[in-house]
Amino acid sequence: TDIGQREVNQDYYLCKKLKQHILLIVADGLGGHSSGELASKGLCEGIVSLSAKYEDMLSSEPEEALSLWVNEATLHMNEFVARQTTHTNAHTTLALVLLGDDAVHMAYIGDTRIYRLINDRVVFQTKDDSLVQILIDKGEIEPSEATNHPLQNKLVKSISYGKTTK
Secondary structure, three states, X not given: OOOOOOOOOOEEEEEEEOOXXXXXXXXXXXXXXXXXXHXXXXXXXXXXXXXXXXXXHHHOXXXXXXXXXXXXXXXXXXXXXXXXXXXXXXXXXXXXXXXXXXXXXXXXEOOXXXXXXXXXXXXXXOOOOEHHHHHHHOOOOOHHHOOOOOXXXXXXXXXXXOOOOO
């Protein structure tokens, strides 16, 4: 992780062996908001604590399982943040991968990306939930312009304190 220009590192990540999967998570607290480090940590801890409840559901209903899992983990995040601060503007992104013997499951929100590499080549990349990605999709800017674009840090989706995801 890179703390950048901030005093506090708002990133949280983990790798954990579950019953049937390896769970990989990166959550990046939004720096323009207060308590992003609490949101990212609380979300990750919520996902891990709920793994026994939702992991078995992945084989029959993966999309539903991931949606419910992330929503309930968001409630855990809300409680975690509320116990530690009165700031209610905490946001985080999420990139979650579950590696199983027969399948890979992913959930992502924000601009924390998931890549699949084969022979040092990117063969898959998630799309950002950002204004710049919308401009790229509309053909208004080239992907090479995204990094230095003035809107490059403006997200259209994140996991936010007080809200659940869809």
